[in-house]
Amino acid sequence: MEGLLTYEFLQRAFIAGIFVAVACAFLSVFLILKRDSMIGHGLAHVTFAGVALGLFLNILPLATALGVAVLTALLIMRIKERAGLYGDTAIAIFSSVGFAVGILFATLAQSMNVNIFAYLFGEILAIELLEVWISIGLAGVIIGTMIFHFRKFMYITFDRESARVSGIKVRSLETLLTVLTAVTVVLAMKLVGIILVSALIVIPGAAGLQVATHFKQALFLSVIVAVSSVVGGMLIAFYLDFPASGTIVLFSFFLFGIFYFFRKEKRML
């Protein structure tokens, strides 16, 4: 293990990975309870358009991806409010259109090289120093915000109307949560790639929710699963020379299976 961490690139990957995993874990619980778990999947695909735009304009793809993801997330939120039940239709439309735009830009950029594939399938072990710092910084802000507001987020998720009557600024907090989700999706994309983001945004919370009896416990278990998946997945990938992204997701699914098996009662997935 000690020898392992002397590899600088691995060290970076671990640190960035753990931060992003914790951010994903917190959001995971809220998104599942809000019946919004597909938002990660949808935004990840839209993010592809952002990445391709960055490559096309030759600016940091992480930056364009963040911009596109945040704007789309806010737009989807608006549509969901208006359309009510048909919100998932909005996600489905945006994710495919976003991906289509991505393909277009990427082709225009004539850079259909490894770069695109790195975004599609993750490149955590090749993450650059600047991106490490951006990831740690943003994930740190997300984690801090979630910890600071978690009780209010819990309240609006559980009983939105009463939260409003309590004088809580429900709309602002929902917007904040939407922005945090978009940023987390982009960060997770660096870790496991566009295709597998939704796994990291859904599986940890789903595992925690199998057994939790109170809210803090659900958050705590989600964090444990997310961090173990990232660390465990990367170690296995390193030793067995597997692709990191796929191994992380499979390992998290394995942990989910354990929680599912040991749950005391039937719950929603």
Add this chain to the structure above:
Amino acid sequence: MASTANDSQVMIQVKDVWFNYGRGPVLKEVSFDIRHGDFLAIIGPNGSGKTTLLKVILGLLKPSRGRIQIMGKDLNEFSQWQKIGYVPQKATHIDPSFPVSAREVVSMGLLSSKKSSRMNKEEEKSYIQRALRMVGMEEVKNRRIGMLSGGQQQRIFIARAIVNQPHILFLDEPTTGVDAETQGHFYDMLGYINKKQEITVVLITHEIGILNKHVNRVACLNQRLTYHGSHAEFCQSKTFKKWLAEGHHVISHQH
């Protein structure tokens, strides 16, 4: 009723309120006052606009006409929401697998308090403990909310609504699906909250059986307010006699 100088103080004033969801009006020309110390029952059949009226009073819906004042302030200027306790109609239709303990549900009520940011863990604990004791739910505080019975959940939601020591407590159909005996205990608890804690109570229901001994004012709603007055007068009123004639079942609570 403990009679204090505050007895005549108007807590809520509803003036000529109209509301529609887009089609025809659901509320027409509704006007009434709620006074400090009242235990008011708002009764009306399903779909008569009771929940809508409550949501309008609480600022969740905007009336198309009319005015609401809470504690002397216009609704959009009112900001002391910690003084308002609310138990919504759907309180017992919560997602049973939602991972919150009863204690955590009660703690949500403290978030409305401006003082909560300055409240330390010990103070918070004692507020929560006190609210749980008042509804008799201390033993189940660490259970997940979905594991409790409907009646127990309802009490936990009341504990959440009173944890901040509000001045007025609104309950929307709190006894739906609760058996008659439990309802009796439930009303006694509300009576205690009303008299001993001096919290104004507003109870909304479609069951005429709500007219328990603790209620001192009655309002009947069917889009319009068809009756508003004291409990005693209500039992003499035409509305009540008409309801009895129509076969509404009155559960007796004269112990």
